[in-house]
Every structure is written in C-alpha cells, then in structure tokens.
C-alpha cells in the first residue's frame with residue numbers, strides 16, 4: 001500500500017458529520033491544526049467549525065489536535081475551542097498519533113486522522129495504522145517550508161492520482 005494514500009478525501013473537516021462518523025463506527029477524530037482546523041489569518045476559526053466541534057461533542061465523538069507545532073503555539077490556538085491536543089507530533093512519524101492512542105487507550109479501528117498534507121498527515125496516519133482523511137488546505141501560505149512541502153505534495157499527489165484514479169474529492173464521508 002502507498003503510505004501517502006488517504007482513505008477518504010473530504011473538502012473540509014466540518015463536512016465530517018457526527019451522523020456519518022457514527023455510521024462508520026468512528027469515535028475519535030485526530031486532526032492536524034494548521035490549514036486543516038484553522039487558517040493563519042483566521043485563528044478564531046469559522047462559525048461552521050465551532051458548530052462542528054459542538055455537534056461532535058454532543059455525540060460523544062472526541063476531537064484531538066495532533067500538530068507538529070510546539071506546545072505553546074498549539075495550546076494558544078486550541079484553547080478557545082476547548083480541544084485536547086498533542087504537540088511536536090513529528091508527523092510523518094507516528095510519535096504523536098501513537099502517544100495520543102496510548103494515553104487515551106484509543107482503538108485504532110475507530111480513530112481517524114484528518115489533515116491537509118499527504119507527506120505529513122496521511123503518511124503518519126497510514127504508518128500508525130489509522131485511516132486518514134485528506135482535506136483541502138484552508139488557505140495557501142507564503143512560508144518557505146510550506147511552499148517546499150506543497151512542491152513535494154504536488155508530485156506525490158500526481159503519482160497517487162495516476163495509480164488510484166478513484167481518489168477524488170467528496171463533500172461528505174461515503
């Protein structure tokens with residue numbers, strides 16, 4: 001199996017409805033922070049995002065942020081949402097995901113990892129043995145490291161598309 005291959009491709013994280021997650025037996029959503037949950041120019045998130053977090057909470061579906069960023073930065077970013085988080089996750093390594101799985105005694109079969117990058121988020125998900133959900137980045141950024149990552153992403157995505165033509169964007173889980 002290709003380690004970059006997402007299980008699902010969903011346009012936005014808040015299109016993952018509690019109903020669809022329940023139907024698939026998913027009880028925990030691990031999510032990347034930057035460009036997946038929030039955009040750098042909108043740290044408070046959108047009303048849709050806040051509603052999504054609320055909806056999942058109502059259904060007892062946990063949302064845990066798994067970010068490569070440092071503790072202070074992630075804490076500050078997620079505080080307003082009341083979400084649990086793991087920082088310095090070292091994606092594409094499995095360090096962060098496995099730390100969260102161990103700490104919370106999660107079942108990997110009922111856990112998914114959502115992120116906007118194939119080479120970090122999806123690779124970490126596949127290597128850790130949880131299903132990955134790729135989302136479109138909320139916004140393009142100018143940071144050099146992001147630009148470099150996008151460059152690699154372009155080639156990885158192109159080869160994935162060639163190999164798995166069935167991989168297309170969906171609005172919702174199916």
Ligand SMILES: [Mg+2]
Nearest residue numbers: 032034035116
């Ligand atoms: Mg990201």
